[in-house]
Amino acid sequence: MRSRASLLGGAIALLVSLVVFVVPFAFIVLMAFKDRRQANLLDFSWPNGVHLWDNLVTVVTTRNWMLVTAFINSTILTVVSVTLLVLLGAMVGFVLSRRKTRWNPLAEFLILSGLMIPPAVVPTIWLLQGLQLFGTLSGMILIEVAYNLPFTIILYRAFIATIPRDLDEAAIIDGGRPMDIFFKVILPLLWPVTVTNIVVQSVGIFNDFTNPLYYLPGNANATVQLTLYNFQSQFNTAYNLLFTNIALITIPPLIVFLFFNRQIVAGMTAGAVKG
Amino acid sequence: MASLSLSSVRKNYGALPVIKGVDLSIEHGEFVVFVGPSGCGKSTLLRMIAGLEEITSGKLLIGSKLCNDMEPRDRGIAMVFQSYALYPHLSVYDNVGFGLKLAKTPKDVRDRKIREAARVLKMEHLLDRKPGQLSGGQRQRVAIGRAIVRQPEVFLFDEPLSNLDAALRVDMRMEIAKLHKELGATMIYVTHDQVEAMTLADKIVVLDGGVVQQVGAPIELYQRPANLFVAGFIGSPKMNFTPVRVDAVNGNRVAVSGEDVINLTVEADPSNVSPGDTMTLGVRPHDLAPNQAGSIVARVGLVERLGNETIVSLELVSGTNWLVVLDGDRPLARGETLALGADPAKAILFDAAGKSVTRRS
Ligand SMILES: Nc1ncnc2c1ncn2[C@@H]1O[C@H](COP(=O)(O)OP(=O)(O)OP(=O)(O)O)[C@@H](O)[C@H]1O
Ligand SMILES: [Mg+2]
Numbered sequence: 036m037r038s039r040a041s042l043l044g045g046a047i048a049l050l051v052s053l054v055v056f057v058v059p060f061a062f063i064v065l066m067a068f069k070d071r072r073q074a075n076l077l078d079f080s081w082p083n084g085v086h087l088w089d090n091l092v093t094v095v096t097t098r099n100w101m102l103v104t105a106f107i108n109s110t111i112l113t114v115v116s117v118t119l120l121v122l123l124g125a126m127v128g129f130v131l132s133r134r135k136t137r138w139n140p141l142a143e144f145l146i147l148s149g150l151m152i153p154p155a156v157v158p159t160i161w162l163l164q165g166l167q168l169f170g171t172l173s174g175m176i177l178i179e180v181a182y183n184l185p186f187t188i189i190l191y192r193a194f195i196a197t198i199p200r201d202l203d204e205a206a207i208i209d210g211g212r213p214m215d216i217f218f219k220v221i222l223p224l225l226w227p228v229t230v231t232n233i234v235v236q237s238v239g240i241f242n243d244f245t246n247p248l249y250y251l252p253g254n255a256n257a258t259v260q261l262t263l264y265n266f267q268s269q270f271n272t273a274y275n276l277l278f279t280n281i282a283l284i285t286i287p288p289l290i291v292f293l294f295f296n297r298q299i300v301a302g303m304t305a306g307a308v309k310g
Numbered sequence: 311m312a313s314l315s316l317s318s319v320r321k322n323y324g325a326l327p328v329i330k331g332v333d334l335s336i337e338h339g340e341f342v343v344f345v346g347p348s349g350c351g352k353s354t355l356l357r358m359i360a361g362l363e364e365i366t367s368g369k370l371l372i373g374s375k376l377c378n379d380m381e382p383r384d385r386g387i388a389m390v391f392q393s394y395a396l397y398p399h400l401s402v403y404d405n406v407g408f409g410l411k412l413a414k415t416p417k418d419v420r421d422r423k424i425r426e427a428a429r430v431l432k433m434e435h436l437l438d439r440k441p442g443q444l445s446g447g448q449r450q451r452v453a454i455g456r457a458i459v460r461q462p463e464v465f466l467f468d469e470p471l472s473n474l475d476a477a478l479r480v481d482m483r484m485e486i487a488k489l490h491k492e493l494g495a496t497m498i499y500v501t502h503d504q505v506e507a508m509t510l511a512d513k514i515v516v517l518d519g520g521v522v523q524q525v526g527a528p529i530e531l532y533q534r535p536a537n538l539f540v541a542g543f544i545g546s547p548k549m550n551f552t553p554v555r556v557d558a559v560n561g562n563r564v565a566v567s568g569e570d571v572i573n574l575t576v577e578a579d580p581s582n583v584s585p586g587d588t589m590t591l592g593v594r595p596h597d598l599a600p601n602q603a604g605s606i607v608a609r610v611g612l613v614e615r616l617g618n619e620t621i622v623s624l625e626l627v628s629g630t631n632w633l634v635v636l637d638g639d640r641p642l643a644r645g646e647t648l649a650l651g652a653d654p655a656k657a658i659l660f661d662a663a664g665k666s667v668t669r670r671s
Contacts, residue, residue: 201395204362209409209456210383219408223399 063285066278074275090279094266097276101254102262102283109258110287111172113241116179120236121229123180124187125195129221131188132195133203149185156249163250175251179240187232194228195221230298238288259284312373312386312463312496313338314359319368321354321520328354330520331368336498336513341490343507344500345543346517352500353468355517359498360389360466372464388457389466392473394449396441396456402428403437406455427455430492431485447478454486458493467499471506483509504546508532516540533656538664541592547621549592550632554659556587564659564667566591567605570626574605576657578667583659589667590660593652595621595635601651608632610646615639624648 066074067090068082095102131142159178160169168174198221206216222229244260251258262284266277314336321329329351336342344352357363359370361382370377377385396405404411406427410420428434431451441449450470457465470486471479487510490497501507507514508528516523516531516539523543524536535541541549554568564578571591583589598606608624611631620640624632634650642648659667 199393199395201391201393202397205389205391205395205397205456206408207362207382208360208387208389209460210412215412219412220397226399 060285063278063282066275067282069275071273071275074273074278077274086275087279090275091283094276094279094283097265098254101257101265102259102280104255105257105259105262108172108256109241109260112175112179112247112258113237116176116183116240117233117237119176119180120183120187121232124184124191124232125222125225125229126217127184127188128191128195129217132192133200146185146188149181150189154182160250169250170252170256172251172256175247175256178246178250179243182246183236183239187236190228190232191225194225198224227298230295234291234295237291241288314464314496314498315369315371316359317369317371319355319358319370320366321351321358321363322366328520329358329366332517332520332522334515334522334525336496338496339494341487341497341499341510341512342515343511343513344498344515344517345502345504345507346523347543348502350517351520352502352517356389356466356468356498356500359464360387361385362389386463387466388460388462388464389468390450390453390457390470392469394441394453394473396449396452398441400440401437402433402439402441402444402452402455405441405452406437406459408456409460423459424455427459430458430489431455446474447482450474450482454489458489463495465493465495465497467497469500469502472501472503479503479506486510504544508544514544516543518543534666534668535592535658536666538590538592538660538666541658541660541666545594547595547633547635549594549658550598550634551590551592552626552628552630552632554589554591556583556585556589558585559583563654566659569628570606570608570630572605572607574652574657575654576652576659577655578659582661583667588662590664592658592660593632594656595633597653597656598632598634598650599653600636600648602649604649604651606650606652608648608650610642610644610648613640613642613644615641622648624650 062079065079065082068085068087070082070084070086070089073080073083127142131139163169163174163178166174168177202220202224203216206220211219242260243258247256247258247261262280263277266273266280314334316332316334319329319332320327332355344355346352354363358365359372361377361380365378372385372387397408400408403424407420407424410423415423424437425434428437431454433448433451433455436444436448436452441452444452450473453470467486471482474482483506486497486499490510499506499510511528513525514528514531515525518539524531524540526534528544531540531544535544535549538551542551552568552570554566554571554574557565557567557573559565559580562577562580563575564580564583565573565575566589567573568591574591576591606626608626611623611625613623614621617639619638620636620642622634622636622640622642624634626632661667
């Protein structure tokens with residue numbers, strides 16, 4: 036009886052995830068194979084012919100190879116922001132959990148307000164303009180780092196608190212300077228959280244649409260999410276190209292996810308048993 | 311080269327004094343054990359020597375250098391932690407070599423030192439493992455290995471054996487004693503295990519409430535405790551105490567009596583004792599023997615017959631409970647009355663302030 040019930044439950048779960056995850060993806064892929072006329076019907080039908088290659092060429096070459104520029108921009112933005120986030124988040128988490136001063140409550144309040152208070156766009160643009168960073172990739176990197184830092188710090192700090200202080204002290208006795216302790220003892224031990232952070236943040240930043248829209252105007256600065264605008268307008272949208280574009284820009288996060296998937300699971304169970 | 315000296319060293323956490331002025335000098339090559347009840351500041355004192363805690367005031371000299379504000383790495387010390395504190399992500403080899411790597415020791419020298427340490431500690435076969443794949447005793451070896459490769463002048467141990475089971479503890483205790491002989495380095499060892507303290511130490515430092523109660527060789531502390539605290543702390547089972555009054559002082563023999571004691575003569579330093587004083591008498595459980603003419607009469611309570619000895623708990627006239635350890639097997643019954651005599655050379659008198667007035671030989 037029990038096994039039949041659990042079988043049924045499993046089947047339902049499978050079906051639901053099929054509908055939620057696989058159907059949209061299949062729709063995207065099918066659309067990418069269609070020609071413009073068929074695509075505009077927006078239905079779930081088998082493509083009339085294989086138009087994928089034509090679509091790909093059009094999408095990539097549109098607007099003077101904008102997608103390639105966008106990929107380069109997004110990659111730089113994602114890699115640099117995530118690297119900074121990991122380093123800064125881990126360092127701040129380390130200091131916050133190890134060094135108790137009377138400034139800690141203030142620092143923690145600021146971190147929490149970073150999570151709670153929604154960012155104000157206009158003053159931020161004004162500030163960026165003042166710093167001559169508006170519309171530059173560096174400015175965008177700083178924005179992403181600032182917006183995502185609180186979450187990263189909180190993840191790290193909780194984990195660092197579980198690393199015994201004795202380890203730091205052993206490293207001090209072994210002659211470690213603070214940087215040695217951080218990079219050679221603490222950071223390697225944080226690998227499970229680091230993986231989680233890399234995946235969550237890089238997918239988030241790579242897929243970010245609104246922030247680049249506000250802070251990074253101009254064709255030369257486009258990020259991948261903004262290339263979606265190339266193929267849609269109020270009266271005339273090329274759905275086959277739009278979905279080919281979507282398929283293309285969905286691939287990198289998917290690869291990141293598949294690549295780190297096992298480690299995320301390993302990371303979540305690490306520390307569950309005494310080592 | 312590495313003698314060590316502390317003079318009026320103090321430590322406050324905020325307004326809370328934890329170490330209240332410690333003076334101590336440790337010779338080169340000595341094995342010194344800090345003992346004391348939980349929370350008395352043993353770890354704190356050790357960590358101040360290591361440089362992990364700041365010294366609030368006073369002076370710490372290692373060798374002839376003032377070390378108060380010196381970084382731990384420059385003090386020539388190594389420390390073994392109670393939790394072992396091995397780096398979980400590094401192999402045993404890298405754990406042991408971590409300090410050398412930080413000091414940028416050439417690879418071949420480092421390799422030689424690591425293998426030498428592994429040989430001394432008989433853990434060559436463990437070098438490739440991660441700490442997670444080791445038993446408690448093996449982890450302890452690695453932790454000690456990590457200390458010896460640095461060739462420190464002073465080794466610091468904070469209760470290194472307290473996480474091991476009894477049998478392993480005995481083994482490791484002997485290994486540490488052997489290591490001390492082989493290396494000839496100064497060692498400071500914190501424990502609250504009396505047996506460890508008595509067997510390992512050249513010198514025991516008894517701490518209580520952040521104050522040094524007595525410093526001396528293990529046997530000296532056992533035979534001539536400086537005060538009530540040391541007398542009660544060193545020796546197992548604990549020393550028995552009861553209040554008495556001085557009847558007469560005759561040369562270096564003092565006659566005392568009290569509610570529980572009828573006319574007992576004790577050897578003591580007579581200079582600070584006069585008839586009529588109220589004092590505390592202390593007798594170790596091993597120094598009492600049945601004696602019909604004995605001056606202590608008590609009722610037998612619980613009897614533990616271990617075969618080679620018999621541990622008897624006694625209820626004295628005043629209701630105080632004493633323990634006595636008798637040689638061999640004694641079939642005593644509960645409720646029986648027993649008369650005991652105390653060895654006058656071994657019983658100890660303490661004055662009203664708790665200081666011992668034992669004859670100093
Ligand atoms: N960071 C701290 N802040 C305030 N008080 C502290 C701190 N660390 C230790 N103490 C206090 O200092 C006293 C001595 O602590 P310590 O760890 O040296 O004791 P110990 O003798 O090693 O005890 P145990 O045998 O239990 O290890 C304790 O009363 C403890 O509460
Ligand atoms: Mg301690």
